[in-house]
Amino acid sequence: MTAPLIHPTAIVADGARLGADVRIGPYSIVGSNVTLGDKVELVSHAVVEGNTTIGPGTRIFPFASVGHEPQDLKFHGENSRLEIGANCTIRESVTINPGTEGGGMVTRIGDNCLIMANAHVAHDAILGNNVIMANYVGVAGHVQVGDNVIFGGTCVIHQFTRIGAHAFIGAQSMVDGDVIPYGMAVGNRATLTGLNLIGLKRRGFEREAIHRLRAAYRQIFASEGTLRERVEDAAEIFSQDALVQDVVRFIADAQDRPILLPRNGHETE
Incomplete structure (x- = not known):
């Protein structure tokens, strides 16, 4: 030294x-x-x-x-x-x-x-x-940002917004709502466009864990019922899955800003 x-x-x-x-x-x-x-x-x-x-x-x-x-x-x-x-x-x-x-x-x-x-x-x-x-x-x-988040160039994050761990924010996006962990948001105003699958694979998440997370994502952002009901169902169905529980807790803890949703309000894949 x-x-x-x-x-x-x-x-x-x-x-x-x-x-x-x-x-x-x-x-x-x-x-x-x-x-x-x-x-x-x-x-x-x-x-x-x-x-x-x-x-x-x-x-x-x-x-x-x-x-x-x-x-x-x-x-x-x-x-x-x-x-x-x-x-x-x-x-x-x-x-x-x-x-x-x-x-x-x-x-x-x-x-x-x-x-x-x-x-x-x-x-x-x-x-x-x-x-x-x-x-x-x-x-x-x-603003609160979790671990391993990536922001593309010239994007802007609204005050009091939360960005969940392992999320990806596309370039030139204006984000005015909370982005779930492992999610991907793009646009002005930004919408949720799916999961950050490339990031998950690069960081070594297991294939089966990613499949379960995708299944839970589709359920949470489906068209039937309210968001709260769908989150509660996902919490029960995937009770032993750590990644899904990260998303469930994040949505349950929402306070200052709304949860960012897909453009049509639900997942269509």
Whole structure:
């Protein structure tokens, strides 16, 4: 382990906590309440401010703005936080804001996330592990994103929306409703277009598990009965299936936003 390597043109405020092997490149700025874990790298021209903690191995590229005050008119200087996990990649001109009093006081990004150029993560958003945000993606305030979610380029997620684990959001989509785990949503306004079958196969889910999930999906989004009734039926029929139960719990926990449905309101396959 070696001491931090700080370029002469960089500014590191008194009080900043730097781990071993940290590299702070040209013209970067680190605020007094920032903690950088071991082997964090600010490539150049990056700014990290506020009560921000960045996990080991994360890299931040030029012109990223991390930890500055939220873009929320209700923010009044409260002592909120931003937490970014280990081994993340934050590309050029990304903006990430800390939490607010109205949302739990923390914005949190998990481990191994890739946030591509010009993307935005707003106040009080919670992102899981292994999330990929392509260029120009906008995640609004209070959004919750599960593990292994992929966002296509230039899509936008409405505030208070939930995106379930292993979901895929197509490019240029405007998502204003909750997307079930393992689901795929596309469009403006986005609709549920099926399951993220390619993602499930790539991540090694067993064929039989995928077949059961597809059967449950067809039942939940069928035309007969109410959504609640169909979800209850799926919960009983697939009571021993972990993937189906993930979907059932997600729908049962809906609060602020509606569940995103297929275009015709039910599955037709």
